[in-house]
């Protein structure tokens with residue numbers, strides 16, 4: 497048996513099957529390259545309008561950011577001398593963008609995107625809205 501990518505003979509125990517429309521068999525070395533590449537592919541997921549609104553909602557943002565280990569809370573304080581008030585604020589390395597690689601909740605966000613896309617599918621909803629930046633559309637499954 498030969499690897500579908502590099503054409504080299506494959507070790508019996510190291511055959512990987514990937515499904516990208518048709519099933520192909522590749523060697524472990526090519527598998528790691530494909531894995532690496534699939535991580536870099538940024539796709540977009542189509543969801544319905546209600547799903548899109550849910551994903552963009554402040555409520556979801558609050559729920560995810562509240563659990564985030566990287567979200568730093570800074571206490572507000574009142575400056576008696578100047579009378580200025582610094583309201584409490586949150587610091588986030590990703591600037592509250594779930595699509596950012598710096599977001600600790602990124603994986604969970606895109607898990608939710610996938611679930612909603614699936615829900616749209618089951619409900620037969622029209623998917624007219626794009627959620628950009630996901631890389632978990634499942635088109636390459638190892």
Ligand SMILES: [Zn+2]
Nearest residue numbers: 499502523526
């Ligand atoms: Zn190969």
